[in-house]
Amino acid sequence: xxxxxxxxxxxxxxxxTSIQDLGRMDYGKYGIPTSGCxxxxxxxxxxxxxxxxxxxxxxxxxxxxxxxxxxxxxxxxIAGAQAQVLQNGKEVGNPxxxxxxxxxxxxxxxxxxxxxVYLGIKYGFKSQLxxxxxxxxxxxxxxxxxxxxxxxxxxxxxxxxxxxxSKAKWDHRWFEKEELEVYLGPDWRLLDQExxxxxxxxxxxxxxxxxxxxxxxxxxxxxxxxxLPTNPVFPGTVQLTSGGKIIIxxxxxxxxxxxxxxxxxxxxxxxxxxxxxxxxxxxxxKLVC
Amino acid sequence: MEITPWLGELQWEHSPSDExxxxxxxxxxxxxEHEKEHTDTVRQGFTSIAILxxxxxxxxxxxxxxxxxxxxxVQLSDRxxxxxxxxEPEYGKDLGSLAVAKRLSLNSLIKLHAExxxxxxxxxxxxxxxxxxxxxxxLHTPRKPFPDRTVDPGSVAIGGAQTGIxxxxxxxxxxxxxxxxxxxxxxxxxxxxxxxxxxxxEFVPIDGEEMNKLLKQPPSPYLK
Numbered sequence: 001x002x003x004x005x006x007x008x009x010x011x012x013x014x015x016x017t018s019i020q021d022l023g024r025m026d027y028g029k030y031g032i033p034t035s036g037c038x039x040x041x042x043x044x045x046x047x048x049x050x051x052x053x054x055x056x057x058x059x060x061x062x063x064x065x066x067x068x069x070x071x072x073x074x075x076x077x078i079a080g081a082q083a084q085v086l087q088n089g090k091e092v093g094n095p096x097x098x099x100x101x102x103x104x105x106x107x108x109x110x111x112x113x114x115x116x117v118y119l120g121i122k123y124g125f126k127s128q129l130x131x132x133x134x135x136x137x138x139x140x141x142x143x144x145x146x147x148x149x150x151x152x153x154x155x156x157x158x159x160x161x162x163x164x165x166s167k168a169k170w171d172h173r174w175f176e177k178e179e180l181e182v183y184l185g186p187d188w189r190l191l192d193q194e195x196x197x198x199x200x201x202x203x204x205x206x207x208x209x210x211x212x213x214x215x216x217x218x219x220x221x222x223x224x225x226x227x228l229p230t231n232p233v234f235p236g237t238v239q240l241t242s243g244g245k246i247i248i249x250x251x252x253x254x255x256x257x258x259x260x261x262x263x264x265x266x267x268x269x270x271x272x273x274x275x276x277x278x279x280x281x282x283x284x285x286k287l288v289c
Numbered sequence: 290m291e292i293t294p295w296l297g298e299l300q301w302e303h304s305p306s307d308e309x310x311x312x313x314x315x316x317x318x319x320x321x322e323h324e325k326e327h328t329d330t331v332r333q334g335f336t337s338i339a340i341l342x343x344x345x346x347x348x349x350x351x352x353x354x355x356x357x358x359x360x361x362x363v364q365l366s367d368r369x370x371x372x373x374x375x376x377e378p379e380y381g382k383d384l385g386s387l388a389v390a391k392r393l394s395l396n397s398l399i400k401l402h403a404e405x406x407x408x409x410x411x412x413x414x415x416x417x418x419x420x421x422x423x424x425x426x427x428l429h430t431p432r433k434p435f436p437d438r439t440v441d442p443g444s445v446a447i448g449g450a451q452t453g454i455x456x457x458x459x460x461x462x463x464x465x466x467x468x469x470x471x472x473x474x475x476x477x478x479x480x481x482x483x484x485x486x487x488x489x490x491e492f493v494p495i496d497g498e499e500m501n502k503l504l505k506q507p508p509s510p511y512l513k
Binding site: 025026028029030031032033130131139140183184185186227229230231232234254255256257258264266287 | 290292293296298300304305329330331332333334335336337338339341411412413414415416417418420449451456457474476480481482
């Protein structure tokens with residue numbers, strides 16, 4: 001059976017909507033950030049529902065108010081934040097798998113819990129591949145974000161219609177956890193005992209200064225750490241600045257940094273953090289390597 | 290040392306130097322040759338190398354054998370890139386305040402910066418940003434307490450013990466002392482950068498008139 005390339009037209013969007021996949025991990029050698037889905041647990045889940053390979057590109061939506069129209073039949077899956085989903089104006093009960101007809105329109109409304117919605121499509125979105133990834137990033141891909149409107153290709157697929165025997169239900173409770181499991185970072189040993197125990201027991205609030213580059217926490221932690229030579233960092237590296245700010249690096253963070261690296265988040269903790277909104281509480285809990 | 294079951298780091302206690310860089314590049318070459326299929330990526334910093342392993346077992350095996358591995362030492366390249374830089378106040382807006390703070394004349398500050406040769410250690414911060422070693426101690430300057438909102442692409446700046454070139458427009462906390470018309474990162478090219486870790490770089494002062502010409506037709510960097 002032959003497939004043809006069809007177009008999904010984003011006719012409205014809030015800030016911060018982008019195409020993401022597994023990112024370009026091996027291009028840090030040129031100073032290029034990793035990129036990729038902030039909450040990989042949710043993006044993997046939508047790809048699994050669609051029988052997609054795990055590198056299929058999905059839409060990452062971080063604000064309500066997205067509208068998208070499809071020019072051809074396909075199947076989509078929505079997970080991540082729990083949000084209101086409308087298909088041609090009618091509320092979709094379980095958005096785990098949504099059969100799409102040509103000219104169908106989907107809208108993502110209000111977010112009930114969580115901060116990022118993932119919309120996957122059969123075979124993945126086919127935006128431009130750059131250095132092995134379709135993940136949007138300024139000056140790497142043609143667009144850094146979709147703004148107001150945009151277009152992205154996908155393979156049409158009529159045959160998935162009618163194969164809805166068992167529809168899984170997305171359970172969002174996992175990201176309501178406040179504990180972020182962390183490994184101790186390479187510079188942890190430079191901290192004094194008091195600071196160490198404070199970092200592992202205190203509650204911290206997510207500050208409004210939170211985006212794909214990183215999440216800053218509101219509370220500061222006084223420390224006497226020296227300025228260090230610039231060394232590698234990764235998504236999930238937690239930095240403690242000389243001013244006492246705690247920064248948890250995201251997928252679009254730079255690949256090296258000079259601030260002491262006190263923790264490294266587990267993959268699950270990174271996904272949990274990606275679903276936290278400013279004002280919510282997190283705590284660090286130590287994992288033993 | 291192991292950080293997570295998949296992420297490990299080799300660390301050195303010394304300060305950044307040519308000697309350390311040649312050891313680091315040797316380890317990176319060795320990993321590229323022997324462990325390429327077992328790693329997702331290898332990232333280099335001034336005093337460490339981070340290795341992200343595909344599986345926990347690969348890291349364990351490496352850790353157990355690490356002490357017996359004879360890593361090669363890489364002879365650092367003798368290639369020297371020459372980068373035109375216009376050090377006029379129009380492009381180096383912090384040149385004046387830096388000269389005052391250092392009690393240097395503009396000319397001697399420029400001379401100090403441009404007479405030196407810098408070693409390229411690795412790329413980081415922004416796509417195409419080179420971490421350079423070799424800034425004369427007299428020019429070491431704490432970063433700005435409040436970063437500038439935007440710095441022009443090609444801006445040459447000083448921050449802490451470092452000097453560097455912003456490859457693209459970006460917010461910046463370093464003191465801008467000039468600007469280069471060269472393009473430092475081009476996604477259309479493979480690789481998107483023209484220099485390699487271990488090579489060297491020199492800044493060649495140009496005047497405003499030449500800068501205007503070159504900004505319209507960005508030149509390629511040239512080898513000395």
